[in-house]
Amino acid sequence: MSPRSVPSVPEQTTTSPEKTGETAETAAGEVKSDAAVVRDALGVGIAVGLSGFAFGVTSAGSGLSLLQTCVLSLLVFTGASQFALVGALAAGGNPYTAAAGAFFLGVRNAFYGLRLSQLLALPRALRPLAAQWVIDETTAVTLAQPTRRAARIGFTVTGITLYVLWNLTTLVGALGAEALGDTDRWGLDAASPAVFLALLAPMLRSTTERITAALAVLLALGLLPVLPAGVPVLLSALAAPAVLFLMGRRNGSPGDTPAMAATPTEDGR
Template sequence: MPPPTPPHAGLPPKPRAAVVRDALGVGAAVGLSGFAFGVTSAGAGMTLAQTCVLSLLVFTGASQFALVGALGAGGAPLAAAAGALLLGVRNAFYGLRLSQMLGLPAAVRPLAAHWVIDETSAVALAQPDRRLARLGFTVTGVTLYAGWNITTLLGALGAEALGDPAAWGLDVAGPAVFLALLLPMIRDRSSAAPSARDGATPAPGRGEAGTATARPIRAGALRHEVAVAVLAVLLALACVPFLPAGVPVLVAVLAAPAVLGVAALRSRSAARRERTAAERTHRAAREEEA
């Protein structure tokens, strides 16, 4: 059995300057969103110190917005923290992949783990080798961490100076930015993998058959992701009138196993139909030969 082909095999070498440019762009752009978190946190009744400590120690935007949003809506602290924790669990799976890819020394890993978020993972995993992956991860992490915390402070100070954020319409800043961070993730990621028709050179050991096989797999994964997102939203909205703030997001987690379970049942059903059709064809062929 031949060894697996690296995902970036066949690609030309990528200069360090390009990696630094991309990492700085991602870190600076997303880091500005900390201003919206500072405003939202202050509007939820949190102090300046609490807001800044959250960004310094938690440092994962979706979880921070979920936490202050639930607290601002009157949710229990434990329910708000549980919802934020569930949103942050994905970072642990990023860490499993990045730990192998980056190969950092044991003494550095606890510090690097604090920067394992969507953006740093995306930049690191997009690189063709370990050296550039480390560079992209580090530059993105430094830029984003500094920018996020500085703009969090500025947003909280601005909200305190303006008074009630709701009076200025700033109470919608947090949800708006949260949606802006999610929208780029809801796209057909298959477009990121160029096909042979686009002039791309197939990786060694992978021809048109491999590309054609990969397309339905990517399309199926995308459909499952969209189905999970839609079902999660519906579950959360259905529970909002009946459950305390912070609890609906916990119920929304059930969307993933529900969609995966239905997909598994459909897959087994399709496999059974294919086997039955193959058996009928085989029997018909044998009868004709007889």
């Protein structure tokens, strides 16, 4: 056979799985500029970071020293658990009970980490450092992004901004506790949950998601007066399997639907 009679074979290019995944993500999700991601992340970090004032004041008013207050923000860095701890101490609770309640409230961050580890796919060397920033706000910003690149930017910018600002305002709040007075007048303690709810609400698109969120709220509020701090939040997660079970019962289990094998294909098999 002459060289001219040899059919030409198109050159094949190999693409790594990670690159293919990035391309699929970009095609599936909406295009979002890096500047837009940074802007959103800064907005969340600054808004929630101001709550550090309230924590510094509350912690100092609960009898904790300046060093203890600052170490809590540096090492624990999960606002709800910190407020639960100093709130229980201010009410005269046992330190061990207060610490246990704060621990249970912070357990939710471990579940966030399971999802974010797959989404961000960070190098192993960076994962221990990134774990310190796995909180409500960084999770919400990360999950709202359409691509892995945007998710990494959102997580990093939110984490850095919130960590730095939270610790700075904690220090200022603890130093100026007497000058600021009652934190209820400022309403700073409501900034963190308000921002988180604003981030979460647009993500509840389907009826199932809205029902699950509503049931979780009812469980948390109903159990709050009878269980230690932090436990109602964990038990509210039972809303998800409960709703899924009821939806499955209403729609019928997969075993009740005709098998695909029973449907003839185009070639009659």
